[in-house]
Amino acid sequence: MKRREFFKNGVFGTVGFSVLGSSESKAKDKKKEKTVFSDRSNDNWTDLNGNKKHTPDRCQYLNFDVVVIGGGLAGICAAVSSAREGVKTVLVQDRGVLGGNASSEIRVIVNGVNHLAPNNTPERETGIIEEILLHNRFLNPQESWSFWDHVLYDFVEREPNLEVILNTQAIHAVMDGSSIKTAICWQNSTESELHISAAQFIDCSGDGLLAAKAGAEYRTGREASHEFNEKFAPKEADGWQMGASILIGGKDMGKPMKYTAPSFAKEFTLEHSHPKRKVRSYVEGYWWCEIGSQFDIIKDQEEIRKKLMGYAHGIWDYIKNSGNYPDAENFALEWIGSVPGKRESRRFIGDYILSEKDLTEHKHFEDAVAYGGWSLDEHNPGGIENMKEPPSYFHQRFKKVYEIPFRSLYSKNIDNLLFSGRNISQTHISLSSTRVMATCALMGQATGTAAALCVKNKTTPRGIYQKHIVELQDRLLMNDAYIPNRPNRQKNDLMKDAASIVASSTKSGNPELLTDGWSRDLPDSIHHWESKDLPAYVQCEWQEPQEISSLTIKCDTNVKKNIMMRNVYHKEIYSDIVPPELTKSLSLQARIDGKWVDISNVDNNQARRIQLNFDRIKTTALRVHVKSTYGADTAKLFELVALK
Structure with missing residues (x-):
């Protein structure tokens, strides 16, 4: 491509494209046009492996679904x-x-x-x-x-x-x-x-x-409150977008540690700031080290990054050297980010625009495919450069x-x-x-x-x-997703045709609940079977033989506790170990021609959803034996789905 054509038409204006059917470009295909980025015609390369002149080929054509x-x-x-x-x-x-x-x-x-x-x-x-x-x-x-x-x-x-x-x-x-x-x-x-x-x-x-x-x-920006009848939106639309943050991580070194701020550190103090902006843990970092934008936040990102790195060091300098935090004496800055974590920029328009009342009034959608429940956690315009407002408004928490x-x-x-x-x-x-x-x-x-x-x-x-x-x-x-107000209605689930579902013992719930389409307990109802002890089994019976080639089992991982990585734990709602309730080993048997036959064994399971696929069998009963968990004394299952 000639230089004048490039500037006349833009980088991609004169480029033609065709795509190969394979996942790699063919070396013999020299006719594919390339953009200015991969044009290596002026690349003057002498390859000493054979002392040959080459022109690098740095363009690939890939095809996927x-x-x-x-x-x-x-x-x-x-x-x-x-x-x-x-x-x-x-x-x-x-x-x-x-x-x-x-x-x-x-x-x-x-x-x-x-x-x-x-x-x-x-x-x-x-x-x-x-x-x-x-x-x-x-x-x-x-x-x-x-x-x-x-x-x-x-x-x-x-x-x-x-x-x-x-x-x-x-x-x-x-x-x-x-x-x-x-x-x-x-x-x-x-x-x-x-x-x-x-x-x-x-x-x-x-x-x-x-x-x-x-x-x-x-x-981009904030809608006016009247557009979607949003209580927490501003009266007039504006360009403000929630900012990006740089986090820091401190470590107790067991001895006094000095800190000298780098040249690019920005002076920081909490004096006269909003009282909700606080220094708590010295380990986990401060998400309120944040800068937003009311203009083109993507274009502004490099300037935002520079500022954030300065503010992050300024915060640590304030902690270590202001004299206000003597208990930080033994802490050192072990890690500091250089890549800002972004919260907001473009919001693309679909056939439906989700808005505040859809969340706060828990609107039911026939096409629901996901869910949320984090607070309405709108960070203040300007972030750390707007110290008089709280770092986040937390407009509303969800029940x-x-x-x-x-x-x-x-x-x-x-x-x-x-x-x-x-x-x-x-x-x-x-x-x-x-x-x-x-x-x-x-x-x-x-x-x-x-x-x-x-x-x-x-x-x-x-x-x-x-x-x-x-x-x-x-x-x-x-595949173990949960959709509120939408049970699993798998049409071909043979479990729903079972004449009876019984268990070796029951501590809570009912084995028949394993086919009701819900894979977790709900606030007003339970949807599990739990045994009194281990080992334990649940058995499904049909009046007529069924052809089955797969069984999906959804077991317990205690979704009422968080298991993400976190430096500071609240043991009531966080766990830093494998959920003890998780099924570790189980086996599946089928009754074929009047005899119990071993179909599948699972040891050291590491998933909530256990998928058993096997050659198609003709059976009048299935029996799931739960042998062990990762610490719990009982077995708890939420769903069984059998397919032909």
Whole structure:
């Protein structure tokens, strides 16, 4: 491409594209046009391995069914759920580690529904985010943030239909009408340009550059209160967006530790600040070290980062050297972030815009696919540069969870584009609650599953809403997601036809509740069977022989306690060990031709949802033996689903 053509038409204006059917570019294909980023025609390379002149080829053409942009928890759950549905999926992450705000680079706690009023009761998310947190409990008992990065990497790398591409940002969308055809990405670690094509795209990147370049409608800032009849919105709309934070971590060294602030530290004091801005733990950091923006917060990010690094050191300098905190004498600054954790930027417009009253009035959506329950936690405009206001308003706490509709998770005007995370279709006030990462992870599982169904049914996300929403909800529930007010109605579940379900003993609940479609206890009803002791069994009987090839078992992990990594624990609602209630070993037997036959054995189980697949059998009864747990003296199960 000539220089004058580049400036006349823009970086991508004169580029033509075609996509190979394989996952790698063909060396012999020299006709594919490249953008200015991968043009190496002036690269004057002498390769001493053979003393030959070369021109580096740094452009690849990849083809998948589903592309997930953004490797935070929403993106991880989207990619894994899509891959598990049997479609070819790629996860593209712009950093060298996964996890987004939860990664070791930023270290934000994986909050979700973990402090419902009035007693700070959790209602922990299940599904894929539950698998991730349990995986971390087994692999990372020391709660190392750097090892947590590798736990996440292990979690995605073991999926056979999923490819992971790191250090890569999607920078442009090639369109085919109102659909994305190709995401053009830049991998900075290899100086490579990747053209990634797919049928469906999910933007879980937070800022949503790919979606913006595709032309997806979005807004930023705060809505006026009258637009959505929001009590906590400002009277007039403005551009303020919640800011980014840099966290710090201190460590008790057991001896006096001096601290000298670097040259870029910004002077800080809590004198005359709002009383809710306090120094508490010296270990966990201060989320109120935050700066927002009323303009283009993405464009402002580098200036925000510089300020935040200065303020973070200024806070620690104040703690160590002001004389107001003598008990900090032995503490040293062990870790400080350099990558700000973002809360808000673009919010893309879907077929429905989630707003304050949908949450506070617990609106029921027929297309609900996820839920939340974090407080309406709107941070003040300006953050640490607005010291007279509280760091966060915590407008309202929830007594129960609210629903998130599928229509807020796909684009209004781009046909094959979905969203998960803080960039979904919602108001600023709604975002103040839904933005926490465990809630975003639930959205990710929903969109990943939906994208796969789009591929299988050859339809769009809107088509899923219009014709396949029940199928989507059933898939999510089968895969251990929870949808408020929506039991599992799996059509082909043979357990629902059982003549009787009995147990060896019952301490609480009833074995017949294992087929009622609910995989957790609800505030006003129980939905489990619990034995009096171990070992124990539950047995299902049919009047006529049934052909069965799989059994799904949902066991107990005590969703009323949080298990995310946290430096400071409240033992009533947090646990830093593998849930003792979790089933460790069990076996499955079937009665075939009048005799009990061993079908499957599970040892060292590490999941809440146990999936047993086996060659199809013809049986009149199944018996699940729970042999042991990770510490509990009883067995507790919530659901059994048998399929042909």
